[in-house]
Amino acid sequence: xxxxxxxxxxxxxxxxxxxxxxxxxxxxxxxxxxxxxxxxxxxxxxxxxxxxxxxxxxxxxxxxxxxxxxxxxxxxxxxxxxxxxxxxxxxxxxxxxxxxxxxxxxxxxxxxxxxxxxxxxxxxxxxxxxxxxxxxxxxxxxxxxxxxxxxxxxxxxxxxxxxxxxxxxxxxxxxxxxxxxxxxxxxxxxxxxxxxxxxxxxxxxxxxxxxxxxxxxxxxxxxxxx
Amino acid sequence: xxxxxxxxxxxxxxxxxxxxxxxxxxxxxxxxxxxxxxxxxxxxxxxxxxxxxxxxxxxxxxxxxxxxxxxxxxxxxxxxxxxxxxxxxxxxxxxxxxxxxxxxxxxxxxxxxxxxxxxxxxxxxxxxxxxxxxxxxxxxxxxxxxxxxxxxxxxxxxxxxxxxxxxxxxxxxxxxxxxxxxxxxxxxxxxxxxxxxxxxxxxxxxxxxxxxxxxxxxxxxxxxxx
DNA sequence: TCCCGATGTTAGCGAGCGTTAACCGAGATG
DNA sequence: CATCTCGGTTAACGCTCGCTAACATCGGGA
Numbered sequence: 001x002x003x004x005x006x007x008x009x010x011x012x013x014x015x016x017x018x019x020x021x022x023x024x025x026x027x028x029x030x031x032x033x034x035x036x037x038x039x040x041x042x043x044x045x046x047x048x049x050x051x052x053x054x055x056x057x058x059x060x061x062x063x064x065x066x067x068x069x070x071x072x073x074x075x076x077x078x079x080x081x082x083x084x085x086x087x088x089x090x091x092x093x094x095x096x097x098x099x100x101x102x103x104x105x106x107x108x109x110x111x112x113x114x115x116x117x118x119x120x121x122x123x124x125x126x127x128x129x130x131x132x133x134x135x136x137x138x139x140x141x142x143x144x145x146x147x148x149x150x151x152x153x154x155x156x157x158x159x160x161x162x163x164x165x166x167x168x169x170x171x172x173x174x175x176x177x178x179x180x181x182x183x184x185x186x187x188x189x190x191x192x193x194x195x196x197x198x199x200x201x202x203x204x205x206x207x208x209x210x211x212x213x214x215x216x217x218x219x220x221x222x223x224x225x226x
Numbered sequence: 227x228x229x230x231x232x233x234x235x236x237x238x239x240x241x242x243x244x245x246x247x248x249x250x251x252x253x254x255x256x257x258x259x260x261x262x263x264x265x266x267x268x269x270x271x272x273x274x275x276x277x278x279x280x281x282x283x284x285x286x287x288x289x290x291x292x293x294x295x296x297x298x299x300x301x302x303x304x305x306x307x308x309x310x311x312x313x314x315x316x317x318x319x320x321x322x323x324x325x326x327x328x329x330x331x332x333x334x335x336x337x338x339x340x341x342x343x344x345x346x347x348x349x350x351x352x353x354x355x356x357x358x359x360x361x362x363x364x365x366x367x368x369x370x371x372x373x374x375x376x377x378x379x380x381x382x383x384x385x386x387x388x389x390x391x392x393x394x395x396x397x398x399x400x401x402x403x404x405x406x407x408x409x410x411x412x413x414x415x416x417x418x419x420x421x422x423x424x425x426x427x428x429x430x431x432x433x434x435x436x437x438x439x440x441x442x443x444x445x446x447x448x449x450x451x452x
Numbered sequence: 453t454c455c456c457g458a459t460g461t462t463a464g465c466g467a468g469c470g471t472t473a474a475c476c477g478a479g480a481t482g
Numbered sequence: 483c484a485t486c487t488c489g490g491t492t493a494a495c496g497c498t499c500g501c502t503a504a505c506a507t508c509g510g511g512a
Contacts, residue, residue, distance in 0.1 A: 034479090034480075035479085035480095036479065036480075036487095036488080036489085039489090040488090040489080043489090057371075058371065059285075059287065059371060059372065060287075061286075062287070062371075062372075064468085064469060064470080065469075065471080066470095074489090075490090075491075076491090076492085077470095077471075077472080077490090077491085077492090078489070078491080080470095080471075081488075081490075082489090085470075085471075086469095086471095141367075141368075141424065142368045143285075145283070145284065145285060145288075146285065146288070159428075160428075178433075180431065180432060180433050181433060181437070181441060183432070184422070184425075184432065184438055184441050184442075185445060187421045187424075187425040188418045188419075188422075188441070188445050189418070189445075190421065191417040191418050191420055191421030192414045192415070192418040192421075192449060193414075193417075194417055195416065195417030195418075196410070198413075198417065199410075199413040202382065204409070205406060206409070207404075207406050207407060207410060212410055215407060215411060215414070216410075216414060218452050219411060219415075219449035219450070219452055220449070221452070222451075223418060223445035223446070223448050223449035223452075224445070225448075226444050226445055226447070226448030226449075260509085260510075261509075261510090262458075262508095262509060266458085269459090290498085290499060290500080291499075291500060291501080292500095300459090300461090301460090301462090302461085303460090303461085303500095303502080304459070304460055304461080306501075306502085307459055307460075308459095311500075311501075312500065312501095
């Protein structure tokens with residue numbers, strides 16, 4: 001993932017991509033998606049992916065702009081062609097993660113028929129994310145404070161909405177419990193479900209992802225409904 | 227919160243600097259009861275307490291040596307009279323936390339009569355620590371990677387021993403389960419129990435500590451025994 | 453009482469790093 | 483084909499910050 005091409009400057013661009021032979025046709029359908037635009041989008045995504053990994057490994061402060069560039073095959077200040085600064089990279093990661101988590105929760109709750117299935121789906125979806133995007137989860141947990149006030153507020157808002165979906169479902173399952181308690185329980189469940197991204201970097205043989213998934217789902221359900 | 231030393235948390239980390247890896251349950255520095263020695267120990271403890279709060283708030287990289295000095299009423303390089311460097315402060319915090327957690331677990335397990343009481347006591351002790359030393363828990367979770375290899379290894383060793391106590395108790399309660407699963411469960415329980423230090427800084431009215439304590443203990447037990 | 457060592461102080465060095473400036477080559481535009 | 487845009491390059495600025503040096507002060511053992 002962090003491998004860089006051999007020739008940064010004098011690359012022969014003819015063999016890089018299976019590009020269309022004649023760009024003379026220009027971009028008909030893409031409103032703003034010319035070939036260049038696509039490459040730009042790809043590079044931006046690559047920077048984000050590499051940044052998530054690096055931030056998770058060494059922490060936001062332990063990664064330099066130069067590192068980010070090198071990880072995607074460009075060097076240093078080229079990153080500024082895609083992001084306003086280092087903080088903007090972090091903000092994009094965190095906002096993307098919060099939005100993905102929230103979107104998934106809303107989709108999943110809409111599709112479920114009853115509260116029990118909703119909760120099971122919420123748990124499954126969260127486990128999916130935690131096991132699939134462990135780096136992002138880690139960064140989300142650790143580096144939220146590094147954001148400037150504006151971006152931090154935005155992310156907090158998305159997170160709050162995510163929590164509220166859980167609280168809604170829980171309050172339908174357990175109307176006897178106060179919302180404050182359910183909120184504490186939801187946060188505790190997040191801590192439980194996010195445990196593997198934290199403990200995964202501790203050496204030692206762990207069960208396969210499939211087994212972990214089952215364990216976490218069972219534990220989350222039992223803890224929330226206890 | 228950053229200046230008042232009087233805190234309900236009575237964690238007095240023993241000396242960590244010297245090479246001697248004594249049991250360190252009690253401060254050996256108090257042997258020299260001279261006025262100066264006591265003041266030095268106090269200042270060292272004050273620096274550690276302030277550092278834990280500041281590291282939790284802004285992250286290890288976001289706190290300067292100058293900040294640490296200012297927080298205890300001295301300025302800048304005076305900190306070097308008590309610690310070899312910024313990293314040594316973090317190391318002292320993390321090693322102190324791990325050792326306190328481990329010592330408590332061993333004491334608690336020794337006193338319990340049967341595995342069920344052992345697990346309940348382990349959970350209660352961990353909740354005590356998480357609610358009482360939230361700052362330290364946060365730093366422990368986030369900044370372990372900032373340590374140099376030696377100190378990180380030491381802390382990991384302490385943490386590993388702590389986990390093994392949990393796994394031991396769990397395997398006596400559920401001999402049918404593989405150790406690998408029990409280890410995953412223990413880590414998940416830690417994530418659950420450590421959730422309040424993470425979510426506490428999110429605004430919003432939460433239940434009192436007593437109520438949170440009960441909720442977390444119930445959830446941890448249910449998740450582990452499910 | 454005298455001197456040593458421990459604990460402060462301020463000044464300043466040196467490295468790292470985020471960011472900007474100036475320039476360059478090629479794809480899109482007309 | 484002339485030109486403009488844009489994503490890339492290298493050089494360099496300026497700031498922050500960990501850490502060291504040099505000096506002051508004072509408690510406490512001889």
